[in-house]
């Protein structure tokens with residue numbers, strides 16, 4: 155080493171920096187990150203620990219390592235010589251400490267014991283072998299403080315910044331944190347270790363005027379932890395189960411949000427999320443409604459709306475409030491004629507309307523089979539709760555029997571082979587542009603009903619994807635889960651179908667106070683705090 159040209163260059167300060175600390179705290183990785191600029195994936199970093207020391211000989215054999223050892227700190231040219239050591243407490247490190255200029259004392263932020271050993275063992279050892287050498291304390295593996303590594307975190311809680319900071323203060327040494335994974339703090343550690351070494355050298359070699367600008371080790375800028383990823387909402391790719399539950403929900407329409415009126419008297423309750431994710435026609439219909447009446451609208455502005463409308467505050471049904479004055483109507487909305495008349499009482503006798511109807515949208519020009527749509531407070535026939543509902547009046551040609559079968563298909567993706575009114579069903583499927591249903595009917599008529607299984611499969615696959623989309627965007631959602639780190643919009647009908655607990659809440663078996671303090675599901679759900687709105 156003594157033959158290195160750095161020793162011959164004037165004004166280049168060679169600094170021997172010894173890196174010590176417990177086994178597996180990350181010394182070797184830290185040294186490699188500085189000396190060789192190695193970047194590793196988290197997977198590589200987490201792979202089993204192999205006890206190693208980074209070979210000091212690298213400075214002789216590897217040109218890149220030698221070049222990277224050169225640095226300029228506070229206008230001083232330095233050559234940084236890193237010495238890796240074994241972490242075993244009983245090993246003899248006196249050779250490593252000999253003639254050292256600075257000691258980088260490492261512990262792992264994910265391992266409180268390694269910090270404990272800083273005080274009980276490492277600092278004492280350093281003071282014993284090189285009492286005048288400056289020391290820098292380094293918390294390695296900083297990313298593990300924020301990582302979602304259940305096992306690691308549970309086994310040994312990562313250290314918060316305060317504790318090691320207090321340690322460092324007591325020992326009178328500077329403190330830095332690093333993550334090789336996030337490439338954070340590596341330069342901070344070594345630049346400031348160099349500073350500490352140079353300051354100490356300046357005391358001894360006061361004639362070295364080029365050291366006069368060297369600063370004391372600086373404070374480290376805080377690490378900005380990465381934002382937690384949004385929660386992953388999993389929807390089974392092809393939900394084969396759940397069809398019975400969906401059919402049940404249609405028969406017992408808890409938390410229904412749409413009411414079909416057929417032939418001016420027949421009333422069928424349903425759920426927008428089921429219809430919109432099974433049929434483009436209904437998707438368009440309900441989305442148009444959202445756009446037309448922004449006050450009620452869900453869709454993209456769902457989150458905001460949920461916090462406004464469903465937090466128990468009175469809902470305004472005044473159409474004038476629904477669009478700010480001077481706001482242009484969407485071209486789509488202009489296709490319909492709108493009137494503010496209240497249809498609920500006069501035109502649909504027998505309705506248990508609780509409030510007045512909002513703006514009515516005439517749909518006959520938009521599509522065959524539909525007459526008009528408006529929003530109205532309605533009583534749910536099962537829970538007896540009053541809530542806003544989309545009331546859709548169907549064309550008189552739409553017969554209740556086939557329409558019910560059509561809805562069953564939209565909820566389950568299945569069609570009973572024994573269906574009697576196949577002709578009526580084919581007609582209504584044609585009118586409402588539900589071509590997969592029409593094809594199913596044709597298959598039954600052609601005695602090829604076995605082919606319908608494939609249609610059902612494709613249907614459920616498509617539906618699952620659409621549900622995923624609606625979940626991620628909050629479209630048609632009617633419930634918001636408030637979590638510690640944000641809110642998730644969801645759909646009560648879907649939840650009710652997959653979780654009896656939710657159904658119990660909806661029929662009122664639980665009181666709100668209990669709901670607030672109960673975890674959501676029995677399946678180890680991560681939610682611990684949630685609020686059901688609109689209770």
Ligand SMILES: Nc1nc2c(ncn2[C@@H]2O[C@H](COP(=O)(O)OP(=O)(O)OP(=O)(O)O)[C@@H](O)[C@H]2O)c(=O)[nH]1
Nearest residue numbers: 178179180181182183199205206241295333334335
């Ligand atoms: N997540 C994460 N893991 C790290 C980091 N640094 C090191 N590791 C991992 O921690 C383990 C120990 O790292 P080493 O650098 O080998 O530890 P060491 O202190 O040199 O260990 P000894 O050679 O036994 O003294 C390895 O599996 C590394 O991949 C880091 O910044 N983040």
